[in-house]
Amino acid sequence: MALPPRSVALAATDGMLHFELALAYEVFDAAPAAVRVPWYDVSVCGTQSVRVGRFRLDPDHGLDRLAHAGTVIVPALADVDEDPPTDLIEAVRAAHEAGARIVSLCTGAFVLAAAGLLDGLRATTHWAHTEQLAARHPRVTVDPDVLYVDNGNVLTSAGKAAAMDLCLHLVRRDHGSTIANIVARRLVVPPHRAGGQAQFVTTPVPARDDHPLADVIPWAMRHLDQPLTVEDMAHQANVSSRHLTRHFHAITGTTPLQWLLTQRIRRAQELLETTNDSVDTIATAAGMGTATTLRRHFRRMVGVPPDTYRQTFRP
Template sequence: MHRIVLVVVTPVMSFDASIPYMIFGGVEADGVPGYTVRACTAEPGIVPTAGGPDLFVPHGLETVREADTVIVAGSGGEPAHPDVLRVLRETASAGTRIASLCTGAFVLAQAGLLDGRPATTHWALAEALAARHPAVEVRPDVLYVDDGRVLTSAGAAAAIDLCLHLVRLDHGAAAANAVARAAVVSPVRPGGQAQFITTPLPPERGTWLAGTRAWALAHLDRPLTLKDLAAHTGTSVRTLTRRFHSETGLSPLQWLLHRRIDRARELLETTDLPMDEIAWQSGLGSADSLRKHLVGRVGLTPSAYRAGFRRTER
């Protein structure tokens, strides 16, 4: 049985601390639990949280010695207890797999475990992480980063993605998909590369172009141009581009490409359509273009993506 030890560092979000229990606690391997999960902290007892009820953490940092995987949650970017940093350094030196959820990346960075590595954290604190720890290659626009024995995730739902990714590594895609269904979340994206990165769209920040975006989504099978979008909006291409970037963080054509790939993924998951038909319906043109963009986005060919994510009736 794989032993997960959660290191709770104040301040911590109660939701973040609950994620390992929710995900790993639902995994079965050959009919028996696949993981045990225990939480520890530098000063056992009542741990205040930044978003919810206080936590009772009964175990001290000596529990880390039992771990096959150590997961760090919390800190909010604040300095971590020196004993936490010492234990993490010792654990990393022993070759134990270490991961962080959300602002737990600050703790790993303070321990020096992210120096020279790619890493991520909550997008709102990514600049702070980069400024305080210039030796870290901060990637603010990804859900999580797997750099071998050290993994980091962005905030909230991305922490779930990272935990599901660990389940897939340990027990395979079927186990990860089963626990994802039980938790009513999207299944983990498989990938064999040492560093697995998935790039989400930035959050949308305005509604002035919402109607045009909805119209474009309904016509992804067309070769939409900047002039088409501007005409629908009733404005100039220059104004369209400026407002589009302001509201989405992307240019119109970048946004369209993301949405086309999303549509292709949906069709791969839910239909048996041939690749050329999927490429046409999503506006990507050809099967070769579909393959190029999907590999660039998620690191998988269309056939591999379909094999891993084809939804079955249940």
């Protein structure tokens, strides 16, 4: 039987990239000082000494240990033209059959696909390799336009920064938004980018202080309790609604309204975790208007109703 999700095994094999492996280790290995909940127990699993980038790494355990973990993370492979190692594929498949949550970062998705874990599911990988993944594994629905995909017990991410997004998403699933934000603050990264956000955006952050979005994004965050519209944001940015939408997509990879909805849900999560306010009060504070509206969007985006979410993350 698989251990709880907080038992994390990082699968290591020759030819893996060190960035994603180190990133996952950094997120899950040590809890920030402000966190007072049981944290993850991390181990690195592989076959003897493995080459990770230009480094040699001595794993803590063999690949057979994956079947005893609650969460298995498969970092990126440097060479996706070759089939993944057979022993890694078999170990990941065995872990899945034992009930583990299986997570791939970047091109680690090729391992999950080779193990058959993505058949019939939606998945993603680095945008430069999505066509290759789709061609090699036609039973997988490859989405090249998202940061990560959460199928419950099988999750995939795009490359590099998106791998961090997925790791923080897992922390948020396991421990709630407040603790995920603490982890993000320690790592000095954005606390949350929705998985459906585009992988490739023209400019990831406003390049200049006078960029139209340099002021409007923090302004909107301060006014989430108000019924903001695209026109309101465009007026604040002193641009037309069309120009605002174009700038928003270039900077965030999504539309102003979708970005607003994501921020409102995040605010609701934080209030559900940290206050005893009613769902009606939280709906108002998050700018959702009514509890009915909040419940509808919250369940669609988070996967559970607000009351269930509160019971999960508040004693």
